[in-house]
Amino acid sequence: MTRLVPDLEALLEPVTDGCSVAVPPDYSGVALAATRALLKRGVRHLHLIAVPQAGLQADVLIGAGAVGTLEAAGINLGELGLAPRFTAAVEAGAITMRDATCPAIHAGLQAAEKGIPFLPLRGILGSDLLKVRPDWRVIDNPYGSNDPIVLIPAIRPQVALFHARMADREGNVWVGVRRELMLMAHAAAQACVTVEEIVEGNLLDDPALAAGTIPALYISRIAHVPGGMRPLGFGEEASDEAALAGYAKAARTEDGFQQWLKGWLA
Amino acid sequence: MSAAAFTDEEQMAVVMARLLRGLRHxxxxALSPLPASAALLAQALDGQLQVTILGSKRYLKFTDGGRELFDCAAQGRIDAFFLSGVQIDGEANINLVGVGDYPKPDKRFPGSFGSAYLYHLVPKVILFRQEHTPRILVPKVDFVSAAGRSPSNVYRPGGPRHLVTGRAAFAFGERGFSLVSTHGGASAADIEASTGFAFERAAEVPSTPPPGAEELAALRGPVKAAVAEIYPAFASRAFGG
Structure with missing residues (x-):
């Protein structure tokens, strides 16, 4: 009954090798403590889906050799520039890259949350993305004529993994205006969430909170992990800029990254 | 203080801000400090302009998650947007993916982000890139993240209208790019030498009007302060005075 699990190990049971995992962008609650736990466990061949972009988390997972396929509209370290392990892996052909554009990832997840096979989307025509994404189709708008439009197939992640501000003991998770997290939870088969705080009572009882709450219906597992997004910031909490800059510098080389990773996993 | 008492970034911000006159929104x-400066400058000089900046708390009024910007654009609620590229070609195709052959390029870049979509849907897209070299402004991009032109049957209310670099301002239309003015000490001949694609130009190309006193005061006052919320490093480096 209860979705609260005692530790990260239990939280991450659904994230098996080869699993498709949807993750949020750096500003939206990245489950980095959970990512570290996955790497300690030695997870492999993840199909990582960035919604719609990612940064530190994707770079670390790729550098550690845990990613087989990456679907993203963009990967970088924000103001710190390129994500060095991502770029090195793509240049070496070490991962399968499924390049996308932001609204296509949103649309694919929206199709999944509606239980339909695809959503049409404007734009994109003429982009080489259509050449490298044969799963994106072009049809003639059946409600118009001679009006080509792109279809984006549903994206159904096995797991949505993110960090949120709070949950209650019923398993409801509050995300506020970070509604891409709600989209991810709706679209994924399971949502595994770390939270800053477990609150008493039911988040759905307060209409102001309920509007930003993912009902327990969509949540599989919750672990109480304060600071689970660090060194990234979240809500009112600022990022640890020194730690992020330290990563960006270390990860410029394979050796530097491996040193950093050893320290992070210690 | 010398005669050219403004930075290259200030000149670019002023050029881009002037292109936003009369717009609503x-x-x-993300990661666009120069366009953010231009948008906030335009707003400072024309209080009617609504400014949305991804990555900002103060200038992001969306409540429907990451998709809202894109839905908003598709409905025609956004008049102008800025895009850049690791390569930009004479057809206004932009490349944000990589230099060399896909999928294993010589040099990989972050990815296309929203460009493939917004380039079609926002009426006035302003291309920007501070570096003005044949390495960036190429005859043909290695990967088309977003296409500059579309066949006439493609639904496309938006597209490229301008390109602003650290040395020149171009307009883009049916006949391709045309050189509007030069700045940063560049002549039209310098621009021809440092641009990898052909463009139209008049026999005499004017200099870009430099930042005016009112523009500089706004840039170095309220605009700098607001930009610092999102891009502190840029704000302390890019503004003079």
Whole structure:
């Protein structure tokens, strides 16, 4: 009954090798403590889906050799520039890259949350993305004529993994205006969430909170992990800029990254 | 203080801000400090302009998650947007993916982000890139993240209208790019030498009007302060005075 699990190990049971995992962008609650736990466990061949972009988390997972396929509209370290392990892996052909554009990832997840096979989307025509994404189709708008439009197939992640501000003991998770997290939870088969705080009572009882709450219906597992997004910031909490800059510098080389990773996993 | 008492970034911000006159709503993507400065400058000089800046708390009024910007654009609620590229070609195709052959390029870049979509849907897209070299402004991009032109049957209310670099301002139309003015000490001949694609130009190309006193005061006052919320490093480096 209860979705609260005692530790990260239990939280991450659904994230098996080869699993498709949807993750949020750096500003939206990245489950980095959970990512570290996955790497300690030695997870492999993840199909990582960035919604719609990612940064530190994707770079670390790729550098550690845990990613087989990456679907993203963009990967970088924000103001710190390129994500060095991502770029090195793509240049070496070490991962399968499924390049996308932001609204296509949103649309694919929206199709999944509606239980339909695809959503049409404007734009994109003429982009080489259509050449490298044969799963994106072009049809003639059946409600118009001679009006080509792109279809984006549903994206159904096995797991949505993110960090949120709070949950209650019923398993409801509050995300506020970070509604891409709600989209991810709706679209994924399971949502595994770390939270800053477990609150008493039911988040759905307060209409102001309920509007930003993912009902327990969509949540599989919750672990109480304060600071689970660090060194990234979240809500009112600022990022640890020194730690992020330290990563960006270390990860410029394979050796530097491996040193950093050893320290992070210690 | 010398005669050219403004920075290259200030000149670019002023050029881009002037292109936003009379619009209702401009949006600025992530990692775009120069466009953010331009949008906030335009707003400072014309209080009517609504400014949306991804990555900002103060200038992001969306409540429907990451998709809202894109839905908003598709409905025609955004008048202008800024895009850049690791390569930009003479057809205004932009490349944000990589240099060399896909999928294993010689040099990989972050990815296309929202460009493939917004380039079609936002009426006035302003391309920007401070570096003005044949390495960036190429005859043909290695990967088309977003296409500059579309066949006439493609639904496309938006597209490229301008390109602003650290040395020149271009307009883009049916006949391709045309050189509007030069700045940063560049002549039209310098621009021809440092641009990898052909463009139209008049026999005499004017200099870009430099930042005016009112523009500089706004840039170095309220605009700098607001930009610092999102891009502190840029704000302390890019503004003079």
């Amino acid at each position: 401009v949006a600025v993507g």
